[in-house]
Amino acid sequence: MKVETYKITGWQDKETGLLIDENEEWILVKHIPVDYVIDGFKLYKKSAIKKRKSKTKQDKIARVLKLKNIESTPPDTFRFANILDILKWSEEKYGLFEFQDYHAELFYGKLNTVKENILNIDLITPNGKIKKKYEYDFLTDDIIAITFETDYFESIRLLMNDQQKKELKVMK
Numbered sequence: 001m002k003v004e005t006y007k008i009t010g011w012q013d014k015e016t017g018l019l020i021d022e023n024e025e026w027i028l029v030k031h032i033p034v035d036y037v038i039d040g041f042k043l044y045k046k047s048a049i050k051k052r053k054s055k056t057k058q059d060k061i062a063r064v065l066k067l068k069n070i071e072s073t074p075p076d077t078f079r080f081a082n083i084l085d086i087l088k089w090s091e092e093k094y095g096l097f098e099f100q101d102y103h104a105e106l107f108y109g110k111l112n113t114v115k116e117n118i119l120n121i122d123l124i125t126p127n128g129k130i131k132k133k134y135e136y137d138f139l140t141d142d143i144i145a146i147t148f149e150t151d152y153f154e155s156i157r158l159l160m161n162d163q164q165k166k167e168l169k170v171m172k
Contacts, residue, residue, distance in 0.1 A: 001018065001062045001065060001066050001070075002018070002019045002054055002159065003016065003017070003019070003032065003054060003059070003061045003062040003065070003073055004016070004017060004019055004029070004053065004054045004058060005052075005054070005057075005058060006027075006044060006049050006051070006052055006053055006144075007049070007050045007052075007171075008044065008048050008049060008104075008144065008145070009024065009050050009052065009073070010102035010103055010104065010159050011046075011077060011099060011104045012104070013104075014059070014156075015031070015042070015044070015145075016032040016033075016061070017029025017030055017031050017044075018030040018032060018038065018062070018065055018070065018072055019072070020041070020072050020074050020079075021074055022046075023069060023080045024026070024046070024097075025045065025046055025047075026041070026043050026044065026045060026046060026079070026080055027044045027045060027046060027049070027082075027111065028041060028074060028078070029042050029043075029044070030042075031043070031046055031071065031136070031147065031150065032061065033068060033140075034036070036061060036064045036065065036068070037134050038065070038070055039149060039150045039151055040075070040149035040150030040153060041075060041078075041147065041148050041149050041150075042145055042146070043086065043101045043145060043146040043147075044144065044145050045143070045145070045152055045160070045171045047108075047127070047144075047171045048102070048144035048145075051074075053062055059161065063113050065073075073110060074167035075093075075148070077093065077108060079090070080164065082140075083140045083143050083146075084114060084140060085117070086112065087099070087111060087119075090146065091110055091111060093148075094095045094118035094148060094149075094157055095110075095126055095155065095160065095161065096108055096109060096110055096157055096160060097109060097111075097148070098146065098147045098148065098150075098153050098156075098163050099141045099143045100143070100145040100146075100147070101138070101143060101144060102142055102144060107138075108124040108125075108140065108156050109121035109122055109123050109124050109131060109152075110122045110124070110130070112132070112133055112134075113133075113166060117139055117141060118137050118138070118139060118140070119137070119138050120133060120134065120136075120137050120138070121134050121138065122134065124160050126156070126159075127159060127163070128156065128159025128160040128161075128165040129160075129163055130160065130163075130164075131158075135160055144172040158160070
């Protein structure tokens with residue numbers, strides 16, 4: 001069991017996670033937002049990581065997680081892939097995806113259109129409403145973190161599903 005802290009290009013705060021797996025392009029962790037709390041999974045693009053460390057503080061966190069019997073296994077059906085395929089996987093599995101860019105801005109959405117390395121999303125707002133064809137196009141190279149199964153992610157998912165049910169009732 002290995003806990004690491006990452007300094008991400010453009011982000012002010014460091015990120016900590018329980019290392020699950022990695023490949024040449026990505027690091028998959030169980031996200032640790034504070035102390036000994038696990039909150040979902042996070043993928044970090046390796047090219048955006050300025051510094052990566054595992055020292056005494058991280059060893060203490062790993063010890064506590066081991067005592068809590070936290071497992072270091074990836075979510076069912078997860079496979080490393082390119083950014084678009086990971087977003088598609090998340091949308092297929094959960095109904096939406098969450099990603100962050102170099103400015104640490106957080107976006108929830110569904111894929112709308114994809115042209116080469118540019119994607120347009122249907123943005124999911126904090127109240128669960130879906131804004132079709134969000135007015136901003138994203139470069140896939142600017143996406144440096146993808147998150148799923150966090151408490152907030154699940155809350156947005158529930159709000160989105162509830163909002164869709166309400167909209168269907170109104171249409172009937």
